[in-house]
Amino acid sequence: MATGLFSIPEGMAYASIGGFNPVAGLYAGIVPPILGSLAAPTVLMVTTLTSAIALTSQAVLSDAGLDPHAAGNVAALTLLVGVIMALMAGLRLGVVMSFVSNAVMTGFSTGIALSIITGVLEDATAYKPPGHNKLLQVWNWIVGIGHWQSAATLVALATIAVWAAARLVRPLAELALLVSMIVVSVGVAIFGVDVETVGDIARIPAGLPPFSAPAWSAMPHLFGGALAVALVALAQAAGVSPSMPNPDGSRSNVNGDFAAQGLANLGGGFFAALPSGGSLSRTGVAAGVGARTRWAGVISGMFLAIVVLVCGSLAEHIPMPVIGGLIMVVGAELIVGKVGDIMLVLRTSRLSALAMVVTFAATTQLPLQQAIVLGAMLSLLLYCVQISRQSELLTLVMDSDGRWRTEEVPAALPPGRVTVVQYGGASFFAELSRLESKLPDVSQARDAVLVLVMRAVPEVPSSALIKQFRRYATRLENAGGRLILAGVRPGMAHVLDRTGVSDQLGAGGVVPADDHVFGAVERAVADAQEWIRTRGDTEQ
Structure with a gap:
C-alpha cells in the first residue's frame, strides 16, 4: 500500500x-x-x-x-x-x-x-x-x-x-x-x-x-x-x-x-x-x-x-x-x-x-x-x-614419478629435445603481442619440437592467433624444428583445417583433445620423440 x-x-x-x-x-x-x-x-x-x-x-x-x-x-x-x-x-x-x-x-x-x-x-x-x-x-x-x-x-x-x-x-x-x-x-x-x-x-x-x-x-x-x-x-x-x-x-x-x-x-x-x-x-x-x-x-x-x-x-x-x-x-x-x-x-x-x-x-x-x-x-x-592480462605460457615438465609440474618458459628451444608449453588465454588480439614475446626463440632449434597445449584456448580462436601459429611454425621449420598443437578441440580443429594450418604442420601436427586431461599431451610428446629419432637416423 x-x-x-x-x-x-x-x-x-x-x-x-x-x-x-x-x-x-x-x-x-x-x-x-x-x-x-x-x-x-x-x-x-x-x-x-x-x-x-x-x-x-x-x-x-x-x-x-x-x-x-x-x-x-x-x-x-x-x-x-x-x-x-x-x-x-x-x-x-x-x-x-x-x-x-x-x-x-x-x-x-x-x-x-x-x-x-x-x-x-x-x-x-x-x-x-x-x-x-x-x-x-x-x-x-x-x-x-x-x-x-x-x-x-x-x-x-x-x-x-x-x-x-x-x-x-x-x-x-x-x-x-x-x-x-x-x-x-x-x-x-x-x-x-x-x-x-x-x-x-x-x-x-x-x-x-x-x-x-x-x-x-x-x-x-x-x-x-x-x-x-x-x-x-x-x-x-x-x-x-x-x-x-x-x-x-x-x-x-x-x-x-x-x-x-x-x-x-x-x-x-x-x-x-x-x-x-x-x-x-x-x-x-x-x-x-x-x-x-x-x-x-x-x-x-x-x-x-x-x-x-x-x-x-x-x-x-x-x-x-x-x-x-x-x-x-x-x-x-x-x-x-x-x-x-x-x-x-x-x-x-x-x-x-x-x-x-x-x-x-x-x-x-x-x-x-x-x-x-x-x-x-x-x-x-x-x-x-582483463582478458589480455589473463593469457599465460607455462612449461610442463614430467617428474620421475610421472606427474606434471609447471616451470617458466625457456628463452630458447633447446635443440634435439621436446619442450611442452601450455597456453591459456582467450586468443584476444590484444594479448597476442605479449604471447609472441614469451614464445621460446627458435634460432638454435635444430631437431627441436615445441608441443603447444591448446586445451584452455577457446574452441573458435581469433584469426590473429591462427596467423601467429603459421608464422611461428614457419620460423621453427626453417630452423629445423617442428610445432605440434596438442589438446585441440573439434571447433579449433575445423578452423585449423580450413585455414591450412593442419597441412602446414603435417601428419601428427594437430593432436585432438580426449577425456584424459594429459592424454593428448602424452601422445604428442611420444610423436615428437619419434620424429626426433627419425631425424637422427636419417642424418646418420
Missing part, C-alpha cells in the same frame, strides 16, 4: 518535471506495476515511471516535434518502448548486461541514487537549486540554505524524524515509511501548515485509467527515441536486481526482466501511462515496508487504482515535503547499501576504481543515455584489459 501511495505524488511529480500531464505519471503506477510484477524474475522490482525516463521521454518527443501533452503521442512512445524491450528480450540481448562490470554498475547505481535525492530537493525544502548537473545542484542546495522555506523544511525533517523513530520500534520497523507518511500528513492537516500538496500539482480524477489510442502516424518519428528511452529504463532496472536480490534466494534473469518491462509498457501504453521501467526508488519503498514477494508490486498497482477511484481527492492532501523527505531517505539508504560495493571496487584495482568514479560522474553530469553509452564503453575496456 505504501508503494501505491508513493506512486501518487512521485509519479505526478516526475511527469510534471518532464513536461507531461501529471495524471499520466499517476497512471504509470497502476497498469505497469501490475503487469511487470507478475512477470519479472526480480520479484521485488516495481515497474513504473522514473525521473530519468520522464526526462528522456520529454527530450524524445520534443526532438520529434510532437506535443508531450497529447495522449496519442504518449501512448505511441510507450508502446514502442514496450515493443523494443520485448524484442531485446526475445533476442536474448540481456546477456549484454553481463558484460557491464561491477565497477561500472556500482558507479551507475550510486549516481542514480543521488539523482533520486536531487529530484526531490525542491519538494523537501521548496527551493530548487540551480546547476546543470546533480553534484552542482546538491552543492548549491547546501550553500543556499537561506533560501529553504521553513515550513516545507520542518515538515521534511519531521518526516525523517518520525521514520527514524518508527525504525527503532520493532513492530513498526518495516512500516516506517508508511507510518511517517500518515503521521506527518495528519499533523500537517491538523496544524494547518501551509505547504505544497499533491493537489497543487494536479487534480486526481476519480476514475480508472481510460483507454488511450496511440497516434500511429507518430511512430516512425519516435523509433530511435524509443530505443533511447528503452535503454535508459533497462539500464536503471539492471541496478535493481543486485540492489534488491530475491528474498527467497531464487536467481533473477535479465532477459526475463526485459520481457516483464516490455509487457508493462505494452499494457500501460493503451491505458494512458508514460513509459515505465524498473524503479530503484519505488522498489526501495516496497522493500522498506517489508515486501517479500512479487505481489507487493501487484497490490501497489491495484491499491492505487482503488485510491484513485474511491478517494483520489483525499490523496491530494498528502504534503509534497513529506514525499520529499521520504524519497531522500530511500535514496540515502540505496547509497549506504552500496558502500560495501564501493569499498570492494576501491580495494580491487585502480582501473576498476577509475571506471566506477567516471561512471558515477557521468551519471550525475550527463544525460542518462550518454552515461549509459560511456559506462558500456568503460565495461568493454575493462573486459579487454
Whole structure:
C-alpha cells in the first residue's frame, strides 16, 4: 500500500518535471506495476515511471516535434518502448548486461541514487537549486540554505524524524515509511501548515485509467527515441536486481526482466501511462515496508487504482515535503547499501576504481543515455584489459614419478629435445603481442619440437592467433624444428583445417583433445620423440 501511495505524488511529480500531464505519471503506477510484477524474475522490482525516463521521454518527443501533452503521442512512445524491450528480450540481448562490470554498475547505481535525492530537493525544502548537473545542484542546495522555506523544511525533517523513530520500534520497523507518511500528513492537516500538496500539482480524477489510442502516424518519428528511452529504463532496472536480490534466494534473469518491462509498457501504453521501467526508488519503498514477494508490486498497482477511484481527492492532501523527505531517505539508504560495493571496487584495482568514479560522474553530469553509452564503453575496456592480462605460457615438465609440474618458459628451444608449453588465454588480439614475446626463440632449434597445449584456448580462436601459429611454425621449420598443437578441440580443429594450418604442420601436427586431461599431451610428446629419432637416423 505504501508503494501505491508513493506512486501518487512521485509519479505526478516526475511527469510534471518532464513536461507531461501529471495524471499520466499517476497512471504509470497502476497498469505497469501490475503487469511487470507478475512477470519479472526480480520479484521485488516495481515497474513504473522514473525521473530519468520522464526526462528522456520529454527530450524524445520534443526532438520529434510532437506535443508531450497529447495522449496519442504518449501512448505511441510507450508502446514502442514496450515493443523494443520485448524484442531485446526475445533476442536474448540481456546477456549484454553481463558484460557491464561491477565497477561500472556500482558507479551507475550510486549516481542514480543521488539523482533520486536531487529530484526531490525542491519538494523537501521548496527551493530548487540551480546547476546543470546533480553534484552542482546538491552543492548549491547546501550553500543556499537561506533560501529553504521553513515550513516545507520542518515538515521534511519531521518526516525523517518520525521514520527514524518508527525504525527503532520493532513492530513498526518495516512500516516506517508508511507510518511517517500518515503521521506527518495528519499533523500537517491538523496544524494547518501551509505547504505544497499533491493537489497543487494536479487534480486526481476519480476514475480508472481510460483507454488511450496511440497516434500511429507518430511512430516512425519516435523509433530511435524509443530505443533511447528503452535503454535508459533497462539500464536503471539492471541496478535493481543486485540492489534488491530475491528474498527467497531464487536467481533473477535479465532477459526475463526485459520481457516483464516490455509487457508493462505494452499494457500501460493503451491505458494512458508514460513509459515505465524498473524503479530503484519505488522498489526501495516496497522493500522498506517489508515486501517479500512479487505481489507487493501487484497490490501497489491495484491499491492505487482503488485510491484513485474511491478517494483520489483525499490523496491530494498528502504534503509534497513529506514525499520529499521520504524519497531522500530511500535514496540515502540505496547509497549506504552500496558502500560495501564501493569499498570492494576501491580495494580491487585502480582501473576498476577509475571506471566506477567516471561512471558515477557521468551519471550525475550527463544525460542518462550518454552515461549509459560511456559506462558500456568503460565495461568493454575493462573486459579487454582483463582478458589480455589473463593469457599465460607455462612449461610442463614430467617428474620421475610421472606427474606434471609447471616451470617458466625457456628463452630458447633447446635443440634435439621436446619442450611442452601450455597456453591459456582467450586468443584476444590484444594479448597476442605479449604471447609472441614469451614464445621460446627458435634460432638454435635444430631437431627441436615445441608441443603447444591448446586445451584452455577457446574452441573458435581469433584469426590473429591462427596467423601467429603459421608464422611461428614457419620460423621453427626453417630452423629445423617442428610445432605440434596438442589438446585441440573439434571447433579449433575445423578452423585449423580450413585455414591450412593442419597441412602446414603435417601428419601428427594437430593432436585432438580426449577425456584424459594429459592424454593428448602424452601422445604428442611420444610423436615428437619419434620424429626426433627419425631425424637422427636419417642424418646418420
